[in-house]
Amino acid sequence: MTQLHGVVPPVCTPLTPERELDVPSLERLAAFLVDAGVHGLFVTGSTGEVAYLTDETRYRALDVVAGVAAGQVPVLAGIIDTTTTRVVEHAKAAKAAGADALVATAPFYAPTDPVEFPGHFRAIRAAVDLPLVAYDIPVSVGHKLPADVVLELAGDGTFAALKDSSGDLDGLRAVLDSTDDLVCFSGSETLADLGLFIGAHGLVPGIGNVDPHGYLRLYDAARRGDWAEAKTEQARLRRLFEIIHVGDGRMGRYSSAMGAFKEGLVARGVITGGTTSAPMIPLNDTERAAVRRHLAEAGLL
Amino acid sequence: MTQLHGVVPPVCTPLTPERELDVPSLERLAAFLVDAGVHGLFVTGSTGEVAYLTDETRYRALDVVAGVAAGQVPVLAGIIDTTTTRVVEHAKAAKAAGADALVATAPFYAPTDPVEFPGHFRAIRAAVDLPLVAYDIPVSVGHKLPADVVLELAGDGTFAALKDSSGDLDGLRAVLDSTDDLVCFSGSETLADLGLFIGAHGLVPGIGNVDPHGYLRLYDAARRGDWAEAKTEQARLRRLFEIIHVGDGRMGRYSSAMGAFKEGLVARGVITGGTTSAPMIPLNDTERAAVRRHLAEAGLL
Amino acid sequence: MTQLHGVVPPVCTPLTPERELDVPSLERLAAFLVDAGVHGLFVTGSTGEVAYLTDETRYRALDVVAGVAAGQVPVLAGIIDTTTTRVVEHAKAAKAAGADALVATAPFYAPTDPVEFPGHFRAIRAAVDLPLVAYDIPVSVGHKLPADVVLELAGDGTFAALKDSSGDLDGLRAVLDSTDDLVCFSGSETLADLGLFIGAHGLVPGIGNVDPHGYLRLYDAARRGDWAEAKTEQARLRRLFEIIHVGDGRMGRYSSAMGAFKEGLVARGVITGGTTSAPMIPLNDTERAAVRRHLAEAGLL
């Protein structure tokens, strides 16, 4: 697993106006990211609208990205579903579609106790022989993945890595201080420098779709211990990240963020259209113009 | 929709020791409930372990139950998934497998705002021409279905019914007081009498798998205004419901409850084995004996 | 404690425009409630703005109400503060000011564990020899008072009664089913009939300040088993309770509710002015007019 590290954007899933997968756009996006120098691609993550995609679209998207990556960088696949048996099905399909590693959450919807998490993850790991990444995302799953469960499953080889989208830097620090067996990624766009400061090995920033070069500069600065430069770059990216609020008051925050990321990619000429999945509310002209204004201010247009 | 009312148990999904669907057991369970006099059958609900079943098992279970029901009582199918497109796929498959009505939640996992719920439910209703039942289950979905959304979608014909598993009797009362266009079911096992007292039209009690006759007596007493009798029956059923705690301290509450319901059905000779889905922890001998003790005390053995 | 039962309104605390205690108004309010036939008076509760009053004002209000009650009905005093030592000080002062019983919550602000609750309540009971009422109000305290703690402290004589403002009828039912040693009050304005239906011995409705006769009719109907009449009265009171929303969107819900209760009392000629404590936002003319419209519709003007 030496190759899992660095900037690994959770790749957006471009859609046609009819909400079908826009394959040429996805190919251009994957190529844009690889050309920028990212260290991996995370397909069918939250930013990839995984919870909105049919199984068919999920694996088609993964297949497309794996084709572009062509072994240059590892391709991680989110295998997001409610419980073990359903996740195992996704794991098998993702391996068949070209995934190099799998990213799974604790069970959700079904009320599940932490005492049942090890059985869940071990069954996934046993079913498909690919590195397994623990995905800690309480905002979606409804509970935090406890540090002791993460450490137990890192210790026995179930987990190769952790993607922490919990916002709990204290908890992430506890994990980092307790093991050398786990590659840790921060999922934060706005505290990425702090994640690296405390020892995280990589970043999975949603807005890294729009500005991969920024996160690569931040990552490189951190790697050489230039924290002043890392902070400066983070400050610029924090301002850019404000685009997620363009739809505030008229839609949910996820509609606004996904719409903004995609519109940003349209503005940069990477993908063709900004369509998001149902039931997300699309951005209107005013909101799209606000996205472009932010990008211009960030020097991206 | 005049037929939607009364006691509609969320049917358990019996599994073989290998965790395959146990078709003969499911047939016997469906027949047991129909013979008891229930007014409908709710397949692939939470108590049916829907979140643990592959799509294939979901529709096979639905097909089996629809075959037993054979038009005697309506069969409701839970079409439980994260967002619109995925739920619409389930809706189509459920109709093909014989469902008479569909039961859908608001989106989950994907952070979604109430302003986006109407679009979600209207798209489902538009895609498949079957009565749509709103499923309000905050413990699984992560947020309550707001009364104003329910009323808006009852008013325009999107929702035919509401299954309330929120535990919020004040909210349910607000809905009942505001519309005559919606059939309302209480999902509570222990406050079923209160649900009927405030005007609910039916019950969806998980432990109604084990003791359908008890809930039918409760329902009938309430219908004729015999609240003393309804309360007495409810008190007996509350004591029986304590079986959900047999595994407390050793497993999650869902493992314990599902294991107890199934063991109760084994004890009553309805299904063959008490296997539950991964990653649920199975009951041990002590816990199974406790289930049987509770059933004996409730006069069910 | 045989006298603790029935309708026990949490008495509002009328203030002058300078936010001093309006003693004549408080005397008229207490007399209005006693004349209506209430079974007790609860002073310095949440509806009495206890958390907004200086100690001096708290005990002055209690002294005034005890003077009006003059032994005709028991006077309960809220002794609301963060932890044991502070609450004990209030307990002593409240006894001196004429309280017949004391109402205390679990500790708040200071993070406290249920294992520490028994010591808290026992110390209060030991310090002052008056019946102690457990006050379960999670919205203010931050956690629910667990049923097992309530039952343990009812069993050893620490608690004489429980005021349940948790909204958790299932939990209240568990307590009622488990002991005959505890007088239970429901703090709900809108599910008061359900509280009595499951066996509660009394009601503490905030809007009972404005319409004590309504809650007395509801209580009497329930006592004689006339549930249809209880429900009808509850329905009328639910509509009246909508006055708590007159300030929605312009202030917090507590500002709106307290302002509405007080304006209702002004409209009925009981108190002189509707001033509420800082930092609550006062109702404006439109909102006050809306309160009066609701009262007229409820037949109270």
Add this chain to the structure above:
Amino acid sequence: MTQLHGVVPPVCTPLTPERELDVPSLERLAAFLVDAGVHGLFVTGSTGEVAYLTDETRYRALDVVAGVAAGQVPVLAGIIDTTTTRVVEHAKAAKAAGADALVATAPFYAPTDPVEFPGHFRAIRAAVDLPLVAYDIPVSVGHKLPADVVLELAGDGTFAALKDSSGDLDGLRAVLDSTDDLVCFSGSETLADLGLFIGAHGLVPGIGNVDPHGYLRLYDAARRGDWAEAKTEQARLRRLFEIIHVGDGRMGRYSSAMGAFKEGLVARGVITGGTTSAPMIPLNDTERAAVRRHLAEAGLL
């Protein structure tokens, strides 16, 4: 307010075995901290058990510490109570007892909306002419102090400083990025280096009672940009902070933490006894020995 910055420990409140204020111990503790070089003393904060102290004990403790400080370092006083009028009383008493600045939270217990917070804080600031520090401690207050409220009240001169005990570094960063008018303190013991990294001007670490020199080294390293040294010191302090868990499983976390801090001060010869306030559960011999073991490992004995 140029003097508000740096390491400002929230001073513990030593008690005699009879739970009276132990004045000589408090004098020694204040002197120990001043001699160590701290930049201020925060009296009657959460670590000072403010929510457990009578008013009399609060002001006596403040008076004692102000006497020791004698103008060498500023003394901040927590004026912690439920709502405006009560807090204003504390503000006046704290000024009289020698406070140089006041630390206040948003209202608690009484459900209050953010729209009502500005009125609350402005009334406090208007009543007593001392610098006012906003105290953001959601775990106690029940809600976060929103960044826009903090910024509004910093902008109009109501707030001189912010003590952030929310754990939300993203929110703190948003405040720091938006104003130069506010002195910001981090209340975290374990992410103190991150707080300083993002620009906070000082620290209020509870365990800084036990090891002020460690936090001073951390602070000085951060001030000169030596982040490697800051991290190393933080790592040592994180291990020391594990003493807060010595009572886990037998008491609440606050009982355990307060008991451990005080036992640490006893072990270091600063105070006489480790008594904590009711209803906290005292440490037993095993737990006290564990505290000393941690201190020895941290090189403090």
